[in-house]
Amino acid sequence: xxxxxxxxxxxxxxxxxxxxxxxxxxxxxxxxxxxxxxxxxxxxxxxxxxxxxxxxxxxxxxxxxxxxxxxxxxxxxxxxxxxxxxxxxxxxxxxxxxxxxxxxxxxxxxxxxxxxxxxxxxxxxxxxxxxxxxxxxxxxxxxxxxxxxxxxxxxxxxxxxxxxxxxxxxxxxxxxxxxxxxxxxxxxxxxxxxxxxxxxxxxxxxxxxxxxxxxxxxxxxxxxxxxxxxxxxxxxxxxxxxxxxxxxxxxxxxxxxxxxxxxxxxxxxxxxxxxxxxxxxxxxxxxxxxxxxxxxxxxxxxxxxxxxxxxxxxxxxxxxxxxxxxxxxxxxxxxxxxxxxxxxxxxxxxxxxxxxxxxxxxxxxxxxxxxxxxxxxxxxxxxxxxxxxxxxxxxx
Numbered sequence: 001x002x003x004x005x006x007x008x009x010x011x012x013x014x015x016x017x018x019x020x021x022x023x024x025x026x027x028x029x030x031x032x033x034x035x036x037x038x039x040x041x042x043x044x045x046x047x048x049x050x051x052x053x054x055x056x057x058x059x060x061x062x063x064x065x066x067x068x069x070x071x072x073x074x075x076x077x078x079x080x081x082x083x084x085x086x087x088x089x090x091x092x093x094x095x096x097x098x099x100x101x102x103x104x105x106x107x108x109x110x111x112x113x114x115x116x117x118x119x120x121x122x123x124x125x126x127x128x129x130x131x132x133x134x135x136x137x138x139x140x141x142x143x144x145x146x147x148x149x150x151x152x153x154x155x156x157x158x159x160x161x162x163x164x165x166x167x168x169x170x171x172x173x174x175x176x177x178x179x180x181x182x183x184x185x186x187x188x189x190x191x192x193x194x195x196x197x198x199x200x201x202x203x204x205x206x207x208x209x210x211x212x213x214x215x216x217x218x219x220x221x222x223x224x225x226x227x228x229x230x231x232x233x234x235x236x237x238x239x240x241x242x243x244x245x246x247x248x249x250x251x252x253x254x255x256x257x258x259x260x261x262x263x264x265x266x267x268x269x270x271x272x273x274x275x276x277x278x279x280x281x282x283x284x285x286x287x288x289x290x291x292x293x294x295x296x297x298x299x300x301x302x303x304x305x306x307x308x309x310x311x312x313x314x315x316x317x318x319x320x321x322x323x324x325x326x327x328x329x330x331x332x333x334x335x336x337x338x339x340x341x342x343x344x345x346x347x348x349x350x351x352x353x354x355x356x357x358x359x360x361x362x363x364x365x366x367x368x369x370x371x372x373x374x375x376x377x378x379x380x381x382x383x384x385x386x387x388x389x390x391x392x393x394x395x396x
Contacts, residue, residue, distance in 0.1 A: 002051065003071035009038065009045050009311040011335045012187035016040050017065040018072065027055045029075065034307070036072065041179040042275050043301070047308040053077045120145040127152045180273040188332045195250075195333050196371040202383045204390055205353075206346055206361040212393040216287075228346060229320055230291045232363070234396045235389035236341050237261045237282035237290075240316050243382045245374040246339040246367075247315045255338065255373040264314030264334060265294065267301045268324075275301055276317050276334060277310040287396055322346060322363065331368050338370035339379075341386075 006016055020037040029035060029049050036047045053075040060072045120143050124131050127148065134151050136143035209231050217225040240247040240261050248257035263282035267275050279285075279293050300306055316337055321329045322345035329342035344364045351360035365386060369379045389396060 001056065002053070002075050002077065004035070004049060004073040004075050006038070006066050006068050006070045006072055007047060007308050007312060008068045009040050009047075009308055010042070010187075012183045012190075013040055013068060015065055015067045016045075018060050018062055019044060020062055021058060023055050023058075023073075025055050025057055029053060029055060038308070041183040042273065043269075043306055043311075044304045045306050045308050045311055049075070051075065051077070120148045123148045124151075177272045180269075184274060187335070191332050191335050195335060195338075197333060197368050198371050198376060198379065199330055199366065199368055200376065200379045200383055201328070201330075201364060201366040202387060203349075203362050203364050204387045205351055206363055206390065209390045209393045210346075210361055224288065224291075226287055226291050229323075229343075230287050230294065231390060231393055231396060232320065232343050232365075233263060233265070233279070233282060233294070233318060234285075234287055234290055235386045236316070236318055237263050237279075237285075238389055238396065239382055239385040240339075241283040242385060243378065245378045246369065246382050248338060248373070249315070249336040250338050250370055250372055251336050258315040260315065262313050262315045264317030264337070265297060266317060266319035266331075267298055270302055275306075275311075276314060276319075277301055277306050278314040280310075280313075316341070318343070328364050328366065330366050333368050333370055338373040339382075340368045342366040342368070 006018075009016065017039040018036060019039050021035070022037070023029060023033075023035045030052050031050055032048050034046045035049045035055075038045050038047050056074045056076050058073050060066055060070070066072075121131070123129075123145050124134075124143075129148055129151050131143060131148075134143050134147050135141070137147050138144045206228070210228065213226055213228060213231060220226075240263075244257040245255075247261055248255060250256075260281055261283040262278040262280050264276040264278050267277070269275060277297055279290070279297060282290060282293075285293060297306075297310070314334070314337065317331070317334050317340045319329055319331050319340065320343040322343055325345060327344040327347065329344055331340040331342045333340050342365070346361050346363045348359045349362040350357055351362060353360070365383060367379050367383055
């Protein structure tokens with residue numbers, strides 16, 4: 001029997017809200033099946049399961065917010081091993097409560113009626129005095145005319161104090177955008193505080209890449225044509241596969257290179273905010289496959305339909321602000337990753353080639369890297385490799 005727990009859908013996630021179960025007790029599940037939907041500060045994420053088995057018990061109700069690592073369900077392995085599900089003990093038989101004792105006999109109304117002299121009664125009626133509000137001073141508490149006259153001449157009882165003001169209303173919960181900004185800010189502050197960043201940049205001449213792209217797109221339907229960003233992503237992914245110092249994680253005081261290249265893509269969301277899900281095995285995809293995967297990932301990210309694996313296993317991240325008009329971006333590493341690549345806009349710039357100055361399309365590439373996992377030499381080699389990849393676009 002294994003516990004299915006609230007996953008960490010990013011380094012900045014501390015808790016999540018279980019929005020929806022997609023399974024019920026008794027359902028068979030296979031690795032990769034969507035079993036739940038979890039709400040984080042950034043998005044609603046479809047959560048996958050990573051083992052085959054049978055759902056034995058759901059431990060958390062929909063709508064409940066729980067910390068990362070909290071057991072959400074129990075799953076019996078596919079081999080059927082594991083202790084049987086314990087059924088609750090039968091409820092104890094109902095025992096009737098003893099009947100309440102009969103209340104004592106109520107006193108007769110006459111026992112509570114105050115004694116009033118006839119003259120005092122007539123005076124009270126004339127003055128509109130409620131005899132029930134008067135304490136008699138006569139023998140045995142009898143109300144006298146003097147008691148009524150004193151009551152008539154007494155000042156009016158003070159008005160009750162005004163009710164206290166209502167307690168202050170609870171502040172409205174933060175919007176998703178505010179929560180996302182807070183989560184991003186906290187993670188970036190942690191990154192800058194804990195990771196010894198170093199920064200490098202280089203300018204890459206893009207004439208060959210863009211010429212190849214134009215020829216390649218001319219053979220394709222409009223819907224299948226590639227964007228220049230795809231060549232940049234492919235160059236980074238293949239360079240990362242050949243530079244293990246840039247592709248992996250700093251965990252528990254040591255660097256652990258990743259076996260695959262899962263390229264984190266920084267995606268701006270409608271209404272503000274940022275998210276960086278992974279393009280899995282980006283180095284192994286053709287440019288056409290990478291383009292299709294990118295369009296699908298962006299669409300699902302902005303529609304709130306990402307999967308948990310896409311939020312938790314990026315090995316290196318790319319941010320491209322060229323489409324927003326920025327010429328240069330120096331990013332902050334997304335922990336526990338150890339590198340982030342940034343691209344600005346591709347612009348016509350003066351370029352010297354073979355002793356001649358001319359206008360060429362140029363993009364500025366930057367690298368933010370973790371000094372615990374690499375040095376400037378490895379970082380420079382990595383950027384140079386990205387450049388070489390883009391000078392041979394037909395091989396990407």
